Amino acid sequence: MNAYTFFTTHGAEIFSTTLEHLELVLTAMAIAVAIAIPLGIFIVQHPALRTVALGIASVFQTIPSLALFGFLIPIPFIGGIGKRTAVVALVLYALLPILRNTYVGLTGIDPAVLEAATAMGMTPWQVMWRVRLPLALSVILAGIRTATVITIGVATIAAAIGAGGLGTFIFRGVAMVSDGVILAGAIPAALLALIADGLLALVERRLRVS
Amino acid sequence: MPSPTFAPTKISIEFRGVTYGVNGTTSRAEDPVRQRESTPENGSRIPEHLTHSGGVPEARNAAGGARVLIADVSLEILCGETVVLLGRSGSGKTTLLRLINRMLEPTAGKVLVEGRATTEWDAFKLRRGIGYVIQEAGLFPHFTVAENIALVPTLEKWNAARIAARIQELLQLVGLGGQDFAARYPRQLSGGQRQRVGVARALAADPQILLMDEPFGALDPVTRAELQREFGALAKRLGKTIVFVTHDLREALLLATRIVLLEHGKIVAQETPEAFLQHAHPEVRAFASCLDTEDDATETAAWETSAREEFPRGAGGAKSA
Numbered sequence: 001m002n003a004y005t006f007f008t009t010h011g012a013e014i015f016s017t018t019l020e021h022l023e024l025v026l027t028a029m030a031i032a033v034a035i036a037i038p039l040g041i042f043i044v045q046h047p048a049l050r051t052v053a054l055g056i057a058s059v060f061q062t063i064p065s066l067a068l069f070g071f072l073i074p075i076p077f078i079g080g081i082g083k084r085t086a087v088v089a090l091v092l093y094a095l096l097p098i099l100r101n102t103y104v105g106l107t108g109i110d111p112a113v114l115e116a117a118t119a120m121g122m123t124p125w126q127v128m129w130r131v132r133l134p135l136a137l138s139v140i141l142a143g144i145r146t147a148t149v150i151t152i153g154v155a156t157i158a159a160a161i162g163a164g165g166l167g168t169f170i171f172r173g174v175a176m177v178s179d180g181v182i183l184a185g186a187i188p189a190a191l192l193a194l195i196a197d198g199l200l201a202l203v204e205r206r207l208r209v210s
Numbered sequence: 211m212p213s214p215t216f217a218p219t220k221i222s223i224e225f226r227g228v229t230y231g232v233n234g235t236t237s238r239a240e241d242p243v244r245q246r247e248s249t250p251e252n253g254s255r256i257p258e259h260l261t262h263s264g265g266v267p268e269a270r271n272a273a274g275g276a277r278v279l280i281a282d283v284s285l286e287i288l289c290g291e292t293v294v295l296l297g298r299s300g301s302g303k304t305t306l307l308r309l310i311n312r313m314l315e316p317t318a319g320k321v322l323v324e325g326r327a328t329t330e331w332d333a334f335k336l337r338r339g340i341g342y343v344i345q346e347a348g349l350f351p352h353f354t355v356a357e358n359i360a361l362v363p364t365l366e367k368w369n370a371a372r373i374a375a376r377i378q379e380l381l382q383l384v385g386l387g388g389q390d391f392a393a394r395y396p397r398q399l400s401g402g403q404r405q406r407v408g409v410a411r412a413l414a415a416d417p418q419i420l421l422m423d424e425p426f427g428a429l430d431p432v433t434r435a436e437l438q439r440e441f442g443a444l445a446k447r448l449g450k451t452i453v454f455v456t457h458d459l460r461e462a463l464l465l466a467t468r469i470v471l472l473e474h475g476k477i478v479a480q481e482t483p484e485a486f487l488q489h490a491h492p493e494v495r496a497f498a499s500c501l502d503t504e505d506d507a508t509e510t511a512a513w514e515t516s517a518r519e520e521f522p523r524g525a526g527g528a529k530s531a
Contacts, residue, residue: 116348119313119421120362120411121338134352209352 003180003187010184014169018188021165024083024155025192028090029148036095037140040102041128050103057096065154068092069161086155086163093154094147101143105136138208145200152193156185279305280475283319289418292445292452294462296497297472303455306472307421310453311340323419338362341412341420341450345427347404349396355381355407356392362415380410385440402433409441413448422454426461438464459497462486471497 007014036057043050060068068089072079078088109132117131159167169185172178280302287293295303308314309321312328321328328336349358356377363373381387384406396404405425412420426434426441442465445452456462462469463483471479471486473493481489487498 110348110351112344112346112348113350115313116342116344117350119311119337119342119344121334121336121365122361123334126365131350 003183006180006184014184014188017164017166017168018192021155021189022192024086024090024158024163024165025148025151028087028094028151031087032091032094032098032147033144035091036098037102040099040106043103044106045124054100054103057099060092061096065093065157066160069157073161081162083163085161086158090151090155090158094151097146097150098143102136102140105139106132108139109135135209138204141200141204141207145197145204148196148200149193152189152196156189283477285470285477287451287453289451290449292454292465292467294454294456294466294469295472296456296459296462296469298457301472302475303472304423307423307453307455310421311337311342338365338415339417341417343408343412343420343422343425345424347408349404349407351396354392355394358396358407359411359414361411366415376414380413383444384410401429402437405429405437418451420450420452422452424456441465459501
């Protein structure tokens with residue numbers, strides 16, 4: 001079956017699967033952001049923990065994605081077959097780019113600016129909220145952008161553990177030896193990644209303070 | 211110029227004691243200082259070994275030995291004085307300055323501001339009451355000029371109308387009235403204008419004390435001279451107590467009511483500008499001699515100019531004057 005006929009005959013299914021994929025990605029990203037940004041702020045204030053936190057996040061990044069999904073299945077509470085396990089794995093993947101950029105953004109600020117802030121009587125929290133975070137925002141967003149694109153790609157593999165999403169078509173296509181079916185998963189996934197990348201790039205540019 | 215006489219010490223900053231090491235400060239608020247000090251380009255800052263010495267009674271050098279940064283310093287600064295701390299890189303002048311607003315804490319001895327040890331002050335309150343100007347101004351790039359100036363008043367929760375009025379007043383004061391500078395961002399200003407905003411920001415909450423760390427050091431010579439003159443006039447008018455760090459003797463002579471020369475963390479001379487140049491200490495002579503060298507440089511430039519005039523381009527042997 002060629003791709004065109006598959007798209008025309010299965011349009012509704014492709015659309016709903018794309019939404020399912022998007023849901024996986026957004027859930028994982030929301031959780032990853034909620035963990036990585038506060039953690040980044042924390043390690044800026046406790047530099048001793050920096051190496052450990054970044055190290056652990058890097059280790060997750062190095063595990064092949066299919067293996068990570070597999071490893072999680074037997075783990076109680078977060079594991080098993082289905083969406084929950086997939087989200088956990090995706091969160092682990094997304095942590096590093098966000099955490100690293102948060103840290104780099106918060107520490108890469110002109111020392112003269114930070115010195116002035118402190119010398120003028122700002123408390124450490126005021127320095128964080130009013131100076132460091134606003135100035136780091138575009139760098140942090142760049143991390144979120146990278147993580148989003150990675151997550152959209154890796155989420156296709158989540159279908160292997162029954163989490164659904166566009167990977168369903170890809171695995172089905174591989175089994176059927178059908179390029180058309182593979183493309184039904186691959187093309188929407190690629191489009192999602194491109195659109196997300198473009199939109200976040202726009203936001204990032206608006207937030208940049210030169 | 212007769213040296214001015216000052217009122218008795220209503221506000222006084224005193225350094226008393228025999229030996230000062232300096233604590234790497236204990237609060238996270240000082241992170242930026244540590245970072246700044248450990249950047250290689252800030253060669254004149256306190257050496258890096260200070261940066262990890264939190265809580266240790268004396269600053270230690272890389273080999274672990276104690277190193278005294280400020281020693282045998284007893285300095286009283288009276289209300290309305292402009293004291294210039296002069297010295298080479300690493301002589302301890304910036305350390306001394308930072309002790310005043312508790313960016314650094316003394317490990318021995320005492321630093322008193324208005325009769326109270328800085329360590330007894332609430333650090334944030336103390337700092338908000340002391341204006342601070344640094345090289346390159348350190349303006350907040352994400353704040354407009356107005357927001358930069360408004361920083362301390364905002365922290366002190368002034369009402370909006372009062373802050374707005376104060377911003378206009380200060381822009382006038384530093385020569386940035388007229389055009390609408392208030393809405394601009396620092397990146398839209400020249401170096402000299404940024405430094406003017408830096409001064410305005412430091413003066414915002416009308417502090418009695420102003421600390422300035424080589425504020426004009428990064429400016430081109432013409433702009434620097436302009437700002438030095440204007441600031442000198444402003445300082446006289448405002449009557450603030452000013453502590454000013456520089457390694458430029460000319461600047462010191464222009465602005466100071468008293469010059470304090472530091473060498474290896476010790477005060478080696480304390481004189482009025484008039485008396486300073488007569489002082490016999492070798493370090494004073496060293497500084498005075500570069501004044502001569504700078505004169506030579508000026509003369510060389512003058513000679514080059516006259517040489518160009520004598521031999522105009524393409525004029526061959528033509529006599530033009």
